[in-house]
Structure formats: structure tokens, C-alpha cells
Amino acid sequence: MGDHMKFSLDLAEPDHKRPSLSRRCFITASAGLAGSLAAGAAAADSLADVPPREDGADLSGHSERSQYVKLARIPESGPGKRNVDPADAINSKTPLDKLFGGITPSDLHYERSHSGAPDLDPAMHRLLVHGMVKKPLVFNVEDLKSMPSVSRVVFIECTGNGWENWKKADANLTVQNTHGLVSTNEWTGVPLKLIVDLVGKDAGSHWMLAEGGDAAGVARSIPLTDEILNEAFIAYGQNGEPLRPAHGFPMRLVMPGFEGNLNIKWLRRLKFGEQPWMTRWETARYTQLQANGKATQFQLRMDTxxxxxxxxxxxxxxxxxxxxxxxxxxxxxxxxxxxxxxxxxxxxxxxxxxxxxxxxxxxxxxxxxxxxxxxxxxxxxxxxxxxxxxxxxxxxxxxxxxxxxxxxxxxxxxxxxxxxxxxxxxx
Amino acid sequence: MGDHMKFSLDLAEPDHKRPSLSRRCFITASAGLAGSLAAGAAAADSLADVPPREDGADLSGHSERSQYVKLARIPESGPGKRNVDPADAINSKTPLDKLFGGITPSDLHYERSHSGAPDLDPAMHRLLVHGMVKKPLVFNVEDLKSMPSVSRVVFIECTGNGWENWKKADANLTVQNTHGLVSTNEWTGVPLKLIVDLVGKDAGSHWMLAEGGDAAGVARSIPLTDEILNEAFIAYGQNGEPLRPAHGFPMRLVMPGFEGNLNIKWLRRLKFGEQPWMTRWETARYTQLQANGKATQFQLRMDTxxxxxxxxxxxxxxxxxxxxxxxxxxxxxxxxxxxxxxxxxxxxxxxxxxxxxxxxxxxxxxxxxxxxxxxxxxxxxxxxxxxxxxxxxxxxxxxxxxxxxxxxxxxxxxxxxxxxxxxxxxx
Structure with a gap:
């Protein structure tokens, strides 16, 4: 039992032939995989050990989850504040301990909001793009869908992810509690660079204000680095389908690698300028208080x-x-x-x-x-x-x-x- | 208007700097993007053109779809047989015309079944692995989840996809009707090779019978080529969550690149042997009738x-x-x-x-x-x-x-x- 084992599968090379398990590995695996596997092996050579076949439900328009699968996020009102009244919740965490692979199901992608999740009417919604530009424009959802698009699998992470463990560790926390404010989806939308070129951004504009259509009106100043100009996009799709309301329907900014609150949901405005706007979301909120009592602004990238x-x-x-x-x-x-x-x-x-x-x-x-x-x-x-x-x-x-x-x-x-x-x- | 335009975005190199749109492209795009875009541009420099911000619903355990988004598969009873009684449906097609990117939402992955979609109890379900092996075994779902896994984004396609257009074309068909029997998900599970090594497959066994736990008991003989031994896996996860009942919960065989019916859902048995079993699913069904009246068996790979x-x-x-x-x-x-x-x-x-x-x-x-x-x-x-x-x-x-x-x-x-x-x- 104390023997170390190592499956020699080469996950990194799925197209190559994988080496076989050694005899020793086989034995250790059989003993180590515990309980039912070894027990089943004792008298396994018969379909009598397998439940009978079952008739099924009619085929339908949607495949719902099994009645046996219980998956849900946990709404919370702040670090250490669980089991709250939903009206007080400010985030809702992804059950990382119950998921597989790299993609997060759309309905379980973490949620973070300062004034709930509005379900905006896409026929009415508009995105204003203005400021230091030659030709200010308003885009509706159909405009965006008719333009060239990118699809990209990226994580989005709340800048507060992990805050449970800053000062002390609650021994009863799950990984959903400690790390559930990060998720990965395939997002589809229009490259920011294309919008920038359509409106004719002035060369002197090195910042962009992105503002949401939620009641809180979350708005952030974003530096227009080459990396951001080349990678950011205005998303309307999430894991193959339209964005869900909690994730910014009908359009959101996606900023690969940067803190979640820059990925502005319910996006209603992009404004170009020379300087950051110093909104309350970058002065009163989302600043980092240092040991010396001073605060750091614009710590934007999510780390390793x-x-x-x-x-x-x-x-x-x-x-x-x-x-x-x-x-x-x-x-x-x-x-x-x-x-x-x-x-x-x-x-x-x-x-x-x-x-x-x-x-x-x-x-x-x-x-x-x-x-x-x-x-x-x-x-x-x-x-x-x-x-x-x-x-x-x-x-x-x-x-x-x-x-x-x-x-x-x-x-x-x-x-x-x-x-x-x-x-x-x-x- | 007749001018050809070309956005010079390099989608193939998302990390590289993308060249700017030329002046000509900018003009063509502005003119070409039609209607609201050009109209909006006329008086766009004000938030008066954008709807007011909206308060939102409480945060929750799941992000549901917008009330404005209507997405559903189409259940059908065979080629050209639409709008059928759900009890007669044999497949349900993915709305390819309404989706984005490469991932299909789990609830819209196409469905194909010969006896409905059972919701099997995962605590009761077992997979028997036997035949020409040294050590027959029975696996439950927890056994599989505790083993090394692979996650892979692959398409699954019904061998009948496209059958609408074999003989004639109905001019009123959508792409959901003509091609909706193919979908792509990220699947997670245990490599077949690992199961093969655990049971100790005889060197003389070159075929595997895979049988489903649905009432129809769909069962197919699968040749154990190097490609299949290296790439097939027993999946329990789909787009990050457990399989949905329509897609084989709690376990299915995933056979990247091969016809959908080999990706046996509700998998209850793998049997190893020397020859194909010639089940009704490869004699009466899923054979290909040629022009000369003879039928081809085991045409397994899905083509370009x-x-x-x-x-x-x-x-x-x-x-x-x-x-x-x-x-x-x-x-x-x-x-x-x-x-x-x-x-x-x-x-x-x-x-x-x-x-x-x-x-x-x-x-x-x-x-x-x-x-x-x-x-x-x-x-x-x-x-x-x-x-x-x-x-x-x-x-x-x-x-x-x-x-x-x-x-x-x-x-x-x-x-x-x-x-x-x-x-x-x-x-």
C-alpha cells in the first residue's frame, strides 16, 4: 500500500502512442483504486452485476441536468459572509470542487455585481463609442453580430478571489469558498481594435472609459496598451450561446488576463481620452491598501x-x-x-x-x-x-x-x- | 458599395499585433455595416442615445438564460419528418444558425436515441469490462472519477447528419435541419487505454463490444486500432459538469472522429474479443447501401x-x-x-x-x-x-x-x- 505508483499516461501528447502501465503499476492501481473496483473484480464476468437497461424520456428541445446532479454557486455578501439573504449577495461562487476539465458551465460561471443582474432588452440596448474619435458611433447587438469576430477561451477572475485567506484561514471552507471567483468560458465577440479603427481614435488617446448599463454604473478607465488593444473584445457570446444576463447580456467587454471588474458587463459606453477618469470604481473601490497605509491604483493584471x-x-x-x-x-x-x-x-x-x-x-x-x-x-x-x-x-x-x-x-x-x-x- | 472590402484582422495570431484597417476599409465598413450603425453615427456623441441604466435581479445559484433568448433543438422522427409527436422523435437537432464560436451549449448538443433518454441512477450504475482479459472488472462512477483523466474538445456527429440532402433539397430547410446532428463539447473521462491495461486485455483481442444501458441496448463492435486505443475515453464530464442524461449520464464512450453511434451512451459494458459481434446495430442498422445494392459495414470515420x-x-x-x-x-x-x-x-x-x-x-x-x-x-x-x-x-x-x-x-x-x-x- 505504501508503494508509490505512477500512471505513465502522457496527457501532454494525446495524439501519440501512450506507453503501457507496468506490471507493478497495474497491481498498485488495482489495490489502490479501493473498494468497489477490487470487490467487483471478484465476480465480474457477468451482466448480472450490472443494473438492467432502462427505457427513457422523450427527446426534447433541451437536455436538462440529471435529477441526481446537484450543482449550484454560493451567493455571498463579502469575505466570510455566507448564507446571506440573496438581496444582500454581491457575488456568487463557482463550485470548483464539483467540475471537470477547463470549461465552466455558463450557468455556474461566477457572478459579481454591485446592483444585481439586469436582463436588458437587446432590441433596445445600444453601445455608444465616443470621446477623442473622428466619428462617434452607436452600435446595437445586430451591428456587432454582423462584424468580424473572435472566439477565445479565457478565464475571468474577480480581483477579490482568495480574499477569504488574507488574514486568517477558516478551516471549514471549501475550494468553492476560497477560490470560486474565477471561471473559464469560450467568449465570442468583436475585437476592440476593430471598433477603435471604425471610430477613428485620436493618436493622443491612451485611455478608454468602459461603463456598464447596470444601476450601479460600474465604470473603469483602461490603459490602451498594445496588449489590450490587440486582445480585448466586445463579447456577445458565451460558450456558444448569447451571454446570460448575469454575465453581461447583451454585450460585455472581455479583457483577457485583467481583473474581473474591467470586463464591464451590460456595456453601454466606451469613451476615449488622454487620462484616466478616476471614477469611484478606481478611487473608493478596487484600490489596494498597502502596509504603509497608502493605496495602489490600477493594479490591473491577475497574477499566476x-x-x-x-x-x-x-x-x-x-x-x-x-x-x-x-x-x-x-x-x-x-x-x-x-x-x-x-x-x-x-x-x-x-x-x-x-x-x-x-x-x-x-x-x-x-x-x-x-x-x-x-x-x-x-x-x-x-x-x-x-x-x-x-x-x-x-x-x-x-x-x-x-x-x-x-x-x-x-x-x-x-x-x-x-x-x-x-x-x-x-x- | 460594390467595392470589395477585407478586414485585415489576423485571427490566426491572437497574440501578435494586428495591422490597422486601411482608410479604404474603414470607409467601406462604415457604409457596409448598414442601417443603424451609420444612422447612429449621425448624432451619437451623447448618452441620450443609450437607454438608461437598469436595476437587476438578486444574485443566485445559477445564471439562467435571458427572457429574450429563444434557443431550442428541433426533435425529428427521421429525414424530412419534422414537427412530430415527441414520443416519435429519434433525434433532436442543434440550432447551428443561432450559435457562436466552437463550443455547443450542453443542453443544445444534438440528441439521438433509439429508446429515449434514461436518467440512470449513478449510485446504481456499473460498467462491466470483460471478455478476453486477465482480470474482468466492474467500475462505478466514483471509480472512474478517482482515476487519471483526459479532457478534450471534440465533435460528435450522427452518421445520418446531412441525410436530408441525399436525394433532393427542400428549399425551406435551415442549417439546423440540414446539419444539426453535429456538436462540439469538452469531454472529460478515463482513457480507454488505462481500462485496457487494468483488465489485462489479451494480445489476441482486436475488437471491443461497447453496449449501452438504454432499453434499445445499442451495441457496437469497435476495432482496437492504435488510434482508437490512444484516443478513446470513458467520459463522465461534459463542458465542465457531469454528462446530461440525453448525452449518456453517468458515463459514455467518446470516440474522437468516429460516427456518433460508436460513442455509446449510458455505457454498461465493454467486452474484448477476436471478431466483431455483428450486432443488429451493424447488420440491420448503420450499414451503407451502395449503388449496386450491396451494403458496406463498418464505415466508421466521419469525413471532412x-x-x-x-x-x-x-x-x-x-x-x-x-x-x-x-x-x-x-x-x-x-x-x-x-x-x-x-x-x-x-x-x-x-x-x-x-x-x-x-x-x-x-x-x-x-x-x-x-x-x-x-x-x-x-x-x-x-x-x-x-x-x-x-x-x-x-x-x-x-x-x-x-x-x-x-x-x-x-x-x-x-x-x-x-x-x-x-x-x-x-x-
Whole structure:
């Protein structure tokens, strides 16, 4: 049981021939996969061990979820404020512990709003594009749909993701609680660059105001770097279908790699200018309070991050074979490497990454582990293709102080006690 | 208006700097984008042209679709048999004309069943793996979830997709009617190769029987080629969540590139042997009747295909700028090239492909076109990275005869009449 095993599947090369499992691996896997697998093997050579076939429901216009599948986000009113009245909720977190692969189902993509989720009438909605331009224009949804489009799989992450663990760790949190403000969808829309060229932006304009059509009117000043001009787009599609109201229907700005609140939902206005507008969303809100009491503005990029989703907080494991599974992402580019420690960050082993690892998208990682039944801590650490390494918590807090609230990307540690119970801890 | 325009966006290189639109392109686009865009531009420099901001609904556990979005599949009872009693439906087609990007929403993935869609209890369900193996085993869903997994974006296509146009063309069909039996999801599950190694398949076994848990008990013999051993997997996840009942919950076989009915849903059994089992699903059904009256068995791979989704059947266009948009896919590998003809297959121009173009997945293509208002026909033609070219209809029918029903992949032609009405035609 204490033997280490390693499935030699090469997930990185799906088109190549995979080497066979060794005899030793086969034995360890059979013993390690526990319970029903070994028990089933004893008298398995008959359909008597398999339930009878079942007649089904009529075919329909939509495939709904199984009655046996219970999946939901958790609405919260702030860090540590769960089980709230829905009217007080300001965000709703994705159940990372119950999902597979890299795509988040559209109805479970995390939600964050300052004044609820309006369902705007797309026939009435307009996007005004003006300011320092030669030819101000108003676009409706059909205008956008008739133009050249891009489709791209990218993560969007609330700048507050991880804020639960800034100061202390609640041992009863799940990964949905700690990291559920990040999701990955395939978004489709019109490149910002195309809009910029259609209105004829002045060369002197290096900032853009993006404003939402929600009652709060969230508005952010966005620097027009080459990267942003080349990658941002006005999305009308999400995982193949029109945006859902909670995610900005009928149009939102998508800013690959940058903080969630820049991805303005219910987008009604883009204005070009020379300077940032200093809206309340970048003065009173979304500024980063440093250790010295001063605040940093315009910390816009989401950093290199990762979290183990199985096993994770509140789960229970048994001694023997475990398949560690998790998600990694970086606003700088592609995830190049994820390492896992099963001994409290003393030693590290490389995890396998599901390919293709797309830039600025969540990537699934996996690793085999045989738990010996002794208390320990498990941690993941990601590195992106720009060389950014996810920091350990001590270094992170030393650099950021403990007054801050946003851009938490320290390594996440889960402890495992002698009963197999998994808990959220600081390090 | 007659000027041709070309947006010079390089969709293939999202990370590189895109060249600006030329002055000429800007003018053509402004004129060509028609109606509201140019009208809006006249007095656009004010928020008075944009609807007021709206308060929203409370945040919740799920983001539902907008009340303004109407999307549904079309259940049918066979070629040309629409508007049927749901109890008679045998398939339900994806609305390709209303979707964006490459991912199909899970509830709109096409559905095909011989005895409805059972919602099996995952706690009771078992997969028996036996036959020519050293150690027959029974797996439950939790066994699979605890094992190494792969996630892969692939299309699944019913072998009957396109059958509407085998013999004649109904001018009133939409692309949902003609091509709606293909969809693309991200699937997650356990590699077949891992199961094969766990049970210790005999070297002499070159075939596998896969059987479903639906009342019809669809069962197919699958040749264990290197390609299939390396790429097939037992899926439990679909677009990040558990499979939906219509798509095989709690487990299905995924066979990238091969006909839909081999992707056995509600999978209850894999049996290894020396020869195909000659089930009724490969003798009475799913055989291909040739021109000489003989039938071909085991024509398993889905060929290179493509279809223009905008504009497509029953749509209406106006003279001027159009953005042609469509989907291409191949069971052989990646789509390498899509060409579009706007003059009835006399001349062809390359379309832009959304990148990354994944192997055995649907890929979005686009091209600019300025319609001069004269009747014409538009056609797409795909080529994959193995050099397979989608055939024109005349060559296809000459090769396949007109008795056949499956594996239709001839080029799809849409006619445009002088009023702009788009219709399904044979060529």
C-alpha cells in the first residue's frame, strides 16, 4: 500500500502512442483504486452485476441536468459572509470542487455585481463609442453580430478571489469558498481594435472609459496598451450561446488576463481620452491598501495562480491511491508548469497538464499520490510561460502586507489529518 | 458599395499585433455595416442615445438564460419528418444558425436515441469490462472519477447528419435541419487505454463490444486500432459538469472522429474479443447501401465537412457587406483550410479560421463578402491536415450512389435570390 505508483499516461501528447502501465503499476492501481473496483473484480464476468437497461424520456428541445446532479454557486455578501439573504449577495461562487476539465458551465460561471443582474432588452440596448474619435458611433447587438469576430477561451477572475485567506484561514471552507471567483468560458465577440479603427481614435488617446448599463454604473478607465488593444473584445457570446444576463447580456467587454471588474458587463459606453477618469470604481473601490497605509491604483493584471480542487477543503480521503487534481491560470500568458508538494512544501513534483494549455485560460493539472495515512499538507505552485512563479504565503504577505484585499495569489495549502479530513490552512 | 472590402484582422495570431484597417476599409465598413450603425453615427456623441441604466435581479445559484433568448433543438422522427409527436422523435437537432464560436451549449448538443433518454441512477450504475482479459472488472462512477483523466474538445456527429440532402433539397430547410446532428463539447473521462491495461486485455483481442444501458441496448463492435486505443475515453464530464442524461449520464464512450453511434451512451459494458459481434446495430442498422445494392459495414470515420451557418437557409440578406460565418470539422484530424465560393463554386477564396483549430473539433471560419444584389450561390469547402478535401455533391453522389443514407459530407450550397432570400439547394 505504501508503494508509490505512477500512471505513465502522457496527457501532454494525446495524439501519440501512450506507453503501457507496468506490471507493478497495474497491481498498485488495482489495490489502490479501493473498494468497489477490487470487490467487483471478484465476480465480474457477468451482466448480472450490472443494473438492467432502462427505457427513457422523450427527446426534447433541451437536455436538462440529471435529477441526481446537484450543482449550484454560493451567493455571498463579502469575505466570510455566507448564507446571506440573496438581496444582500454581491457575488456568487463557482463550485470548483464539483467540475471537470477547463470549461465552466455558463450557468455556474461566477457572478459579481454591485446592483444585481439586469436582463436588458437587446432590441433596445445600444453601445455608444465616443470621446477623442473622428466619428462617434452607436452600435446595437445586430451591428456587432454582423462584424468580424473572435472566439477565445479565457478565464475571468474577480480581483477579490482568495480574499477569504488574507488574514486568517477558516478551516471549514471549501475550494468553492476560497477560490470560486474565477471561471473559464469560450467568449465570442468583436475585437476592440476593430471598433477603435471604425471610430477613428485620436493618436493622443491612451485611455478608454468602459461603463456598464447596470444601476450601479460600474465604470473603469483602461490603459490602451498594445496588449489590450490587440486582445480585448466586445463579447456577445458565451460558450456558444448569447451571454446570460448575469454575465453581461447583451454585450460585455472581455479583457483577457485583467481583473474581473474591467470586463464591464451590460456595456453601454466606451469613451476615449488622454487620462484616466478616476471614477469611484478606481478611487473608493478596487484600490489596494498597502502596509504603509497608502493605496495602489490600477493594479490591473491577475497574477499566476493555482489551487488543488481534489482533495480540497471539507473532503475526506482514505489511505492509499489518490489522484490529485486542480486548476492553474495566469493573466500573463500560458501556464508552463505546475508542481505539487504532498509534504507541506518541503519537496515538489511536477504535475501533468491537460493540453492544449491556452494563454490566459484555466488549465487542469493532475498527479498520482499514495497517502500513507499520516497527517500532512498538500500544496500546488504554478509557473507561467513569462517566468512568473506563484508565491508562497509568507513571501506574498511580506510583500503585500495584510491591509490589502485584492489580487491574492498565494499558494493554497490543504491540511490532511490522521482521519483523512482535509482542511483550509494558511501554510 | 460594390467595392470589395477585407478586414485585415489576423485571427490566426491572437497574440501578435494586428495591422490597422486601411482608410479604404474603414470607409467601406462604415457604409457596409448598414442601417443603424451609420444612422447612429449621425448624432451619437451623447448618452441620450443609450437607454438608461437598469436595476437587476438578486444574485443566485445559477445564471439562467435571458427572457429574450429563444434557443431550442428541433426533435425529428427521421429525414424530412419534422414537427412530430415527441414520443416519435429519434433525434433532436442543434440550432447551428443561432450559435457562436466552437463550443455547443450542453443542453443544445444534438440528441439521438433509439429508446429515449434514461436518467440512470449513478449510485446504481456499473460498467462491466470483460471478455478476453486477465482480470474482468466492474467500475462505478466514483471509480472512474478517482482515476487519471483526459479532457478534450471534440465533435460528435450522427452518421445520418446531412441525410436530408441525399436525394433532393427542400428549399425551406435551415442549417439546423440540414446539419444539426453535429456538436462540439469538452469531454472529460478515463482513457480507454488505462481500462485496457487494468483488465489485462489479451494480445489476441482486436475488437471491443461497447453496449449501452438504454432499453434499445445499442451495441457496437469497435476495432482496437492504435488510434482508437490512444484516443478513446470513458467520459463522465461534459463542458465542465457531469454528462446530461440525453448525452449518456453517468458515463459514455467518446470516440474522437468516429460516427456518433460508436460513442455509446449510458455505457454498461465493454467486452474484448477476436471478431466483431455483428450486432443488429451493424447488420440491420448503420450499414451503407451502395449503388449496386450491396451494403458496406463498418464505415466508421466521419469525413471532412463544413457548412456556412450565416447566411443560411431561410435567412434574408440585403445588398452590401456580409460577414460569412460557418463551421468546419473532420474525423481525420485538424481543419487546415476552408475556402468559400460566392459565385456557385466557380472561384474560391480562403476563409479565416479561429485558432487554435483543434483536431477532431468543429472550427469556426469567416470571410467578408459584399453582395451586389444579383442572384448567386454560396458554398464552403474544407480541407483537413491529412489532405482530405470535402467533395462537391456531383463527385460525392457519383462515388456513393443514391441508395446510401449515411456519411453525407458533400459541399453545402445556399442560393441567394434577387430579394436576398437564402435557400437550401443541391448545387
Amino acid at each position: 495562480n493555482s489551487v488543488i480542487t481534489t482533495p480540497s477543503g471539507t473532503m475526506a480521503i482514505k489511505p492509499g491511491y489518490q489522484r490529485i487534481n486542480g486548476l492553474a491560470w495566469s493573466g500573463h500568458g500560458k501556464i508552463a508548469k505546475v508542481e505539487i508538494s504532498t509534504d507541506g512544501a518541503n519537496s515538489w513534483k511536477p504535475a501533468q497538464l491537460t493540453q492544449p494549455a491556452l494563454p490566459k485560460a484555466q488549465v487542469r493539472f493532475q498527479m498520482d499520490w499514495v497517502w500513507d495515512g499520516k497527517p500532512t499538507r498538500i500544496v500546488s505552485r504554478s509557473t507561467d510561460d513569462q517566468g512568473n512563479v506563484q508565491p508562497d504565503r509568507k513571501s506574498f504577505v511580506a510583500a503585500m502586507g495584510s491591509n490589502a484585499l485584492f489580487h491574492y495569489n498565494a499558494q493554497q495549502t490543504w491540511s490532511v489529518d490522521e482521519t483523512g479530513r482535509v482542511r483550509n490552512v494558511l501554510d | 465537412n463544413s457548412v456556412i451557418t450565416t447566411p443560411s437557409g431561410t435567412m434574408a440578406i440585403k445588398p452590401g457587406y456580409q460577414r460569412i460565418n460557418g463551421l468546419a470539422w473532420s474525423g481525420h484530424g485538424k481543419i487546415a483550410k476552408v475556402e468559400i465560393s460566392t459565385d456557385g463554386a466557380n472561384s474560391w477564396k480562403p476563409a479565416q479560421l479561429t485558432q487554435p483549430a483543434l483536431p477532431k473539433a468543429q472550427v469556426r471560419f469567416q470571410m467578408d463578402w459584399v453582395w451586389d444584389g444579383k442572384p448567386t450561390r454560396i458554398v464552403s469547402r474544407s480541407t483537413d491536415d491529412q489532405g482530405n478535401v470535402q467533395p462537391d455533391r456531383k463527385s460525392f453522389v457519383a462515388a456513393m450512389g443514391s441508395n446510401a443514407l449515411f456519411h453525407y459530407n458533400a459541399q453545402q450550397t445556399w442560393s441567394v435570390d434577387e430579394t436576398g432570400r437564402v435557400r437550401n439547394v443541391l448545387d
